[in-house]
Amino acid sequence: MARDPLVYALTIPNYGTFIYEISDKGLIRVNWEEEKDLREDYEDPLGLSRLLKLYFSGETVDFKGVPVDYRDISITYREILEFIRDIPYGNTITYGEVAERLGKPRSARVVGNAMRINPCPIVIPCHRLTARNGLGGYSLGIDKKILLLHLEGVNIC
DNA sequence: TATTACACCCTAT
């Protein structure tokens, strides 16, 4: 466990409150909670609050510049999470395709596991992964995945 | 150690 993380919070009306932890190496995790009291991050050391506000206002935001602290994540999952950071806004890719691109064509399920433990939703855009036969899952609830894809203009059948 | 449970996907029945 990385030590001495700093905790910040930002509420975006109609979407929720984002609590995020930052270490000296970067972002450790993002929690997306139901909206409670209004909270505003005035420090915003990584520029994340600004990006989140832009993102939820509908702008095409690239979170690739936000440093992530992967120290608590196994090398396999880390590789997968780093790979999917490059999926552009508004695009989707299949779990199986990611596995193929990483040279492990039978490991689609492992890719799903990496998404399941993704500590930084939105910043690491695991919502852009879909199953071959449908939408696939989302740890925070499938409605959140649909919301994000809709926000990015992805058409869902 | 061994077992189990996964945000999948392919190939058989």
Added chain:
DNA sequence: ATAGGGTGTAATA
């Protein structure tokens, strides 16, 4: 439609 095997990790015993 459904079952089972291939994958890697983490939680649990």
